[in-house]
Amino acid sequence: MKLHVLSGLCLIMTQTGQAQELFLANFEQQSVYNSLYYDLDDPNSPHSLVNNPDEPLLNFSGQGNNLGYSAFYVPYDDPSTGLSDGDHVGITDDTGITGAWSEGNQGYVLSDIDGNFILNFSEIQLNQSTETTVSCSLFIRESTYEGDGTQNASNSDRIAIYVVDPSNGSKIDLINTEGHDIDDLDIEGRWLRLTAQITGFERAKLVVEARNNASNEAFYIDDIRFEGQLNITDIKNKQSAVVPNPIDQNFSLIRRPSALKEIYIQNIFGRIVWRGDIHQNSWSVPHLNSGLYFLNIADRDLTWTQKIIKK
């Protein structure tokens, strides 16, 4: 019985063959405030940086497959003013230095931090993806940077962008200037496209760590993308299929398994957002936001997944 089902499964497996955009951060959703950001918290101690009214936004909760992010401040060993003196950080549409954004009309700037600015992106689930890559655009303003970034101190400028897998601690750098004077690396004054292969990462979290201390020292970030091939079993022939798809409010299954064991929906981050009663013949999901989801169906022998769209 098992064998029969498995050979059947081979026939219905299809690979999409081409890299798909899984998650992104393009910084286009948020409002722009053309002012300085003033951190009202104590610059002598590490703390989260909050969004202040009518000031550039530093944090975003995420939307669909657009990643959320949250900002954190860590002072120098010998603390300085940090962002309490008013700085250009966060979401901006200013193109005075870059000429244009790498993508769209907005991006994220990190300037005159007088400490460390850490931008943590939402953790994502990648175990359904292969050939996964992450890429990010970075523009380093032409300036006179100091030090080699190894000291947690003023005049030890540094930018690092990396991805960690929280499930096992693996870490891959997209860039890390530590150990070098930024001026010596020939990376200023133009958009750099940074890419890393992260195949094998079960989960991933992108982190940007920036340290600089002058108003003409600035790092611009844009167009972050996680891409890969989704290994989704395509539902054909004898397997169940969802109708309708896209789903409006309710759906049911063509060829509903007689021994339905489990039916649940995951969002693109891998989180289970809905579980259905296996005794029903149709289900209602009005609470799901519009977008792409994965419906998982299990019978006695097999679990399979179908991409579904909620209208």
Ligand SMILES: [Ca+2]
């Ligand atoms: Ca953008």
Ligand SMILES: [Ca+2]
């Ligand atoms: Ca500052």
Ligand SMILES: [Ca+2]
């Ligand atoms: Ca220098």
Ligand SMILES: [Ca+2]
């Ligand atoms: Ca500096």
